[in-house]
Amino acid sequence: MRKLYGYFRSSAAYRVRIALNLKGLKYEHASINLKPGVSEHQSDDYKAMNPQGRVPYFVDGDMGLSQSPAILEYLEEAYDSVPLLPADKEGRARVRQIASLIGCDIHPLNNLSVLMRIKGQLGADEEAANLWYHHWIIEGFTALEKMLSESEQTGKFCFGDTPTLADVYLIPQIWNARRFNTPLEAFPTLTRIEAACNELKAFIDAAPENQPDTPK
Numbered sequence: 001m002r003k004l005y006g007y008f009r010s011s012a013a014y015r016v017r018i019a020l021n022l023k024g025l026k027y028e029h030a031s032i033n034l035k036p037g038v039s040e041h042q043s044d045d046y047k048a049m050n051p052q053g054r055v056p057y058f059v060d061g062d063m064g065l066s067q068s069p070a071i072l073e074y075l076e077e078a079y080d081s082v083p084l085l086p087a088d089k090e091g092r093a094r095v096r097q098i099a100s101l102i103g104c105d106i107h108p109l110n111n112l113s114v115l116m117r118i119k120g121q122l123g124a125d126e127e128a129a130n131l132w133y134h135h136w137i138i139e140g141f142t143a144l145e146k147m148l149s150e151s152e153q154t155g156k157f158c159f160g161d162t163p164t165l166a167d168v169y170l171i172p173q174i175w176n177a178r179r180f181n182t183p184l185e186a187f188p189t190l191t192r193i194e195a196a197c198n199e200l201k202a203f204i205d206a207a208p209e210n211q212p213d214t215p216k
Helices: 011-022 044-049 068-078 089-110 112-120 126-149 165-179 188-197 201-206
Strands: 002-006 028-031 057-060 063-066
Touching: 002 011, 011 068, 011 165, 011 201, 057 068, 063 068, 068 089, 068 165, 089 112, 089 126, 089 165, 112 126, 126 165, 126 188, 165 188
Parallel strands: 002 028
Antiparallel strands: 002 057, 057 063
């Protein structure tokens, strides 16, 4: 039995939901509420399973994994009938490059724990925290827009005309950018790809607003 511990607004968990859906894999959803003051991810029970106390955490039979890149690579190797990486090594490297730009350079600087530390320890108010958020989104998206708009490898999606891990990383980051009212007019290629992805059931079903733990 596959089980995904996550939170509706976690972009890392969102990535894994998209990948599971694209591969047609059924799983059980287990909500871990990250809301400050609730903080289920810091509970003794959760940390006994996942010492880092973050989401997502994925269980497949007797195996448990944290960290979305590791989970996504596992899914790619264990369930390869619907690949999310291209067949050729150059294509795989290109997709991993796009995913890494988002997962390593944009997302970590805007994670909930970072924003809370900026506000709590450094005394930033909401406006200052939002300026921090917007800066790193815009800087990363500017590079990504140029990378994709100037490449012949870009198709309907980030790489060609079939969703890949690059799209799995992109869509949650755009969702977060919109949540924080980041201006996206300068990124027509990214928002075009976003629209194409969000026409697919796998992406629609994975969206934060469609999760069992989304506040009603």
